Structure formats: structure tokens, C-alpha cells
Amino acid sequence: MLPLVHVPRTMTMTTIHLTMIDPKQQAIRKAWGAKAYDDIYNALKDCHHAPWALGQFTETGRVTGNLIRDPDVTIHFQGRTDIKNRNGSYWPTALTGIKDNNGWTRLESADDLPEKGGLYIWLYPDGVRVNIIYDDDEDEDGKQWFVRRFTHWRPIVEIPGPVY
Numbered sequence: 001m002l003p004l005v006h007v008p009r010t011m012t013m014t015t016i017h018l019t020m021i022d023p024k025q026q027a028i029r030k031a032w033g034a035k036a037y038d039d040i041y042n043a044l045k046d047c048h049h050a051p052w053a054l055g056q057f058t059e060t061g062r063v064t065g066n067l068i069r070d071p072d073v074t075i076h077f078q079g080r081t082d083i084k085n086r087n088g089s090y091w092p093t094a095l096t097g098i099k100d101n102n103g104w105t106r107l108e109s110a111d112d113l114p115e116k117g118g119l120y121i122w123l124y125p126d127g128v129r130v131n132i133i134y135d136d137d138e139d140e141d142g143k144q145w146f147v148r149r150f151t152h153w154r155p156i157v158e159i160p161g162p163v164y
Contacts, residue, residue, distance in 0.1 A: 023106060024059075024098065024101075027061075027094075027095070027098065028060075028061035028095060028098070030094075031061060031091075031092040031094040031095050032061065032092055040063055058089075060091070060095065060098050060099050061091055061092070061095045061098060062089045062090065062091040062095075063089070063090045063091070082094065084096070101152075103154045103155075104123070104152040104153070104154045105152060105153055105154060106151070106152055107146065107147060107150050107151055107152055107153055108147075109147060110140070110143040110144065110147055112147075113134065113138075113143055113146060113147070113153075114134050114136070114153065114155070115136065116136050117133070117134055117135045117136035117137070118133070118134060118155065118156075119131055119132075119133050119134075119156050120132065120133075120134050120153045120154065120155055120156060121153065121154050121155075121156055122146070122149075122150040122152075122153050123150055123151050123152040123153065124149065124150060124151070125150075125151050131156065134146065134153075
């Protein structure tokens with residue numbers, strides 16, 4: 001759930017919400033479609049007295065509870081073949097793996113770099129993947145080299161050898 005914020009009278013919740021949206025929320029909004037996302041968000045926002053009775057829009061982009069019965073929200077499920085449903089929770093299939101970003105770490109600053117050195121897969125902004133060794137003793141210039149060039153990284157998981 002998004003944090004509660006004080007909204008000045010001159011601004012609407014939608015304005016605040018869209019300016020505060022982080023990359024994960026952007027992915028959720030894109031997967032649902034802007035209209036569906038906004039309708040779901042607004043249905044929750046307008047239910048101040050008991051949002052838990054209505055349902056919730058989870059941090060992984062799932063819609064749960066009675067929210068799916070809201071006519072403005074239900075319309076977004078009709079005719080879509082990309083919506084999954086399990087135990088009363090609905091989500092677009094594009095969001096599968098969002099909890100851990102499919103093992104990728106988003107690289108926005110030097111704080112996001114790996115904690116230990118080793119061989120990692122690095123993702124360029126155009127989607128090209130490369131394997132590069134990262135040294136955990138990198139100086140600030142070395143760290144910034146990675147931050148300027150890549151958007152994501154993930155460890156290369158060693159596959160165990162055969163047993164027989």
C-alpha cells in the first residue's frame with residue numbers, strides 16, 4: 001500500500017500519487033493499464049472508513065477482497081486473458097516475478113551495487129546483458145562506472161554438477 005500523505009487543498013490525491021510513483025509501481029501501473037490502475041487506486045482511496053473491508057491493492061500489484069466486485073474495477077477483468085486468479089487475488093501475468101524482480105537488483109546508486117565481489121550479469125539500458133567481474137574493493141570512480149552504464153545486475157548462480 002502507498003503511504004498516507006498530507007495533501008494540500010490545491011492538489012489532488014491522483015496528482016500526489018502519480019508524482020510519487022516508483023519504478024515498481026510504474027511496472028504495476030503499466031501491467032494493469034493506466035485506466036484500470038487509476039480506477040483501482042481511486043476505489044481504495046475513496047474508502048476511508050474501512051479499506052480492509054473493501055480489499056487491497058498489494059505492493060506486488062494484486063487486487064484482493066471485495067474490491068473486485070466494485071463495478072469500476074470489475075470492468076477491467078472482462079475479456080482479459082492475461083489476468084491470473086488464485087484464492088481471490090487477481091493480477092496481470094506480466095507481474096509474475098515482481099516480488100523479487102526476477103532476481104534482478106535495480107541499480108540507481110552505488111548503494112545498490114553487490115556487497116561482495118564476483119561474476120555478475122549486468123544489464124545495459126538497451127537490454128543487452130554482459131558478464132563482468134565486480135570487485136568489492138572498487139573505489140568511488142569504479143563504482144560510478146557501473147552505476148552510469150548499467151540499469152540492473154544479478155548474480156550468476158552456479159549450477160551444481162550431475163550426481164551420476
